[in-house]
Amino acid sequence: MGFLTIIIEWFPYLIQGIFATLGLVASALFLGVVLGLPMAVGQVYGKRLVRFLIAIYVWFFRGLPILVLLFLFYFGIFPGLGMDVSAFFVGATVLGLRGAAYQSQIFRGAIQSVSEGQMIAARSVGMTKLQSIRNVILPQAVRVALPGWSNEYPNILTDSSICYAIGVMELMTRTSQIVSQTYVTMPIYLVCAGIFILLNYGGMRALHMIEMKIKIPGFGTGAA
Amino acid sequence: MENTDTILRVENIHKSFGDLEVLKGVSFDVKKGETICFIGPSGTGKSTLLRCINLLTQPDQGSVWLGGEEVTNSGKQINHFRQRIGMVFQNFFLFDHLTAVRNVEIALIKVKGMKPKEAREKALEELRQVGMEDWAEHYPAELSGGQAQRVSIARALAMDPDVILFDEPTSALDPELTREVLEVMKKLALAGMTMIVVTHEMGFACSVANRIMFMEYGEIIEQGSPQELMSDAKFERCKNFIGQFDGVNGD
Ligand SMILES: Nc1ncnc2c1ncn2[C@@H]1O[C@H](COP(=O)(O)OP(=O)(O)O)[C@@H](O)[C@H]1O
Numbered sequence: 441m442g443f444l445t446i447i448i449e450w451f452p453y454l455i456q457g458i459f460a461t462l463g464l465v466a467s468a469l470f471l472g473v474v475l476g477l478p479m480a481v482g483q484v485y486g487k488r489l490v491r492f493l494i495a496i497y498v499w500f501f502r503g504l505p506i507l508v509l510l511f512l513f514y515f516g517i518f519p520g521l522g523m524d525v526s527a528f529f530v531g532a533t534v535l536g537l538r539g540a541a542y543q544s545q546i547f548r549g550a551i552q553s554v555s556e557g558q559m560i561a562a563r564s565v566g567m568t569k570l571q572s573i574r575n576v577i578l579p580q581a582v583r584v585a586l587p588g589w590s591n592e593y594p595n596i597l598t599d600s601s602i603c604y605a606i607g608v609m610e611l612m613t614r615t616s617q618i619v620s621q622t623y624v625t626m627p628i629y630l631v632c633a634g635i636f637i638l639l640n641y642g643g644m645r646a647l648h649m650i651e652m653k654i655k656i657p658g659f660g661t662g663a664a
Numbered sequence: 665m666e667n668t669d670t671i672l673r674v675e676n677i678h679k680s681f682g683d684l685e686v687l688k689g690v691s692f693d694v695k696k697g698e699t700i701c702f703i704g705p706s707g708t709g710k711s712t713l714l715r716c717i718n719l720l721t722q723p724d725q726g727s728v729w730l731g732g733e734e735v736t737n738s739g740k741q742i743n744h745f746r747q748r749i750g751m752v753f754q755n756f757f758l759f760d761h762l763t764a765v766r767n768v769e770i771a772l773i774k775v776k777g778m779k780p781k782e783a784r785e786k787a788l789e790e791l792r793q794v795g796m797e798d799w800a801e802h803y804p805a806e807l808s809g810g811q812a813q814r815v816s817i818a819r820a821l822a823m824d825p826d827v828i829l830f831d832e833p834t835s836a837l838d839p840e841l842t843r844e845v846l847e848v849m850k851k852l853a854l855a856g857m858t859m860i861v862v863t864h865e866m867g868f869a870c871s872v873a874n875r876i877m878f879m880e881y882g883e884i885i886e887q888g889s890p891q892e893l894m895s896d897a898k899f900e901r902c903k904n905f906i907g908q909f910d911g912v913n914g915d
């Protein structure tokens with residue numbers, strides 16, 4: 441059998457891995473925003489204790505290799521909590537919690553870059569601190585953060601392949617399964633690499649389009 | 665007994681930043697419809713005084729009363745008082761991510777709870793007041809300094825405040841742009857708005873103010889009407905200070 445027929449034969453199996461891979465990436469980006477944004481707000485505006493706890497969180501999730509985190513959650517924390525969860529769930533959680541740690545720092549920098557006068561003006565018209573953050577600071581900070589935040593996408597996409605180690609049925613896992621079934625190596629890995637490159641490119645295009653869509657005069661989106 | 669016309673009373677305000685005593689007991693009353701101009705060298709505490717009035721800065725001592733209610737020590741109520749005390753800043757501080765009309769309407773919607781449609785109408789009306797209705801859909805980055813400042817005046821006006829505080833509203837502007845902003849402010853004063861204006865524009869102060877306060881080193885040193893400033897010896901130190909800018913210029 442030629443490489444080509446093998447590739448064609450296994451392609452549908454491989455392609456299914458895209459869903460798992462994109463699922464991992466999506467949950468990492470989603471949790472990154474849902475947890476990372478409030479964490480950033482807490483780090484800038486929170487009380488000492490809040491700031492301290494968030495700093496510990498960030499330090500923990502940025503300080504450990506992903507592989508260590510994956511094993512820790514897969515073999516330790518989830519079983520320890522008596523939770524029987526899928527490898528995908530663990531992978532998505534770990535990438536998400538880790539993504540939140542990284543993305544919170546992107547958002548924090550963006551919040552701090554919003555000039556002090558914006559908060560002063562918001563308070564002067566009678567907004568509470570929370571209203572000021574929600575209506576004035578965050579809409580600006582998110583626009584400032586978007587280019588840097590978009591750069592998290594290729595990082596997370598490539599990182600996601602390490603979920604192979606706990607057997608999440610994503611692209612890399614399926615690729616190596618095909619390799620061990622067929623003993624065809626290089627062409628299969630190249631196909632896998634090609635798919636990653638396409639996902640990378642497509643995602644970046646999509647994020648760039650969002651950037652352009654919410655672009656506002658005076659905010660240098662596009663400039664990293 | 666308090667004069668019933670008194671809308672704002674500032675009593676014995678003290679404020680220090682570390683060892684630096686910036687306000688050393690400032691007191692004054694403002695009657696409804698009055699325009700009061702504060703003049704004085706920079707670093708004297710004028711901005712700090714304005715910020716103490718709406719508690720953007722917390723005074724160490726003293727009290728502020730708005731229409732007979734105490735603003736200081738008002739706890740969470742402060743957000744209500746701030747709606748009634750408009751503020752216009754030297755650097756405008758327009759919300760950079762919002763168009764002119766959104767800048768004016770956002771507090772109406774989020775703070776006053778007005779319906780979006782109603783708020784939009786009111787915001788457009790306020791922009792008309794300052795001659796900016798044609799720029800309603802433009803972002804701050806697209807406006808000249810004078811235009812931005814007029815939008816920020818509209819933003820303050822929209823809350824229907826009892827008093828508006830202006831902190832050197834034209835100091836960041838070129839002379840031509842200064843004029844368009846001063847004209848709007850003059851119109852407001854004539855229409856009966858109560859205003860406290862920190863300014864170096866002597867022409868404006870002399871033609872619009874009911875009273876002029878000269879501040880130095882955290883205290884009001886001299887005060888009186890523009891006539892008194894122009895004729896009397898009462899404003900000796902103030903005149904000295906103004907002299908540095910080539911005398912009192914006409915309107
Ligand atoms: N937040 C602050 N922290 C420390 N010092 C301040 C602060 N705000 C103002 N000051 C100091 O208080 C003094 C008075 O400032 P300001 O009220 O801005 O004066 P003015 O408006 O008359 O120029 C200045 O010396 C200034 O440096």
Ligand SMILES: [Mg+2]
Binds near residue numbers: 712831832
């Ligand atoms: Mg000042």
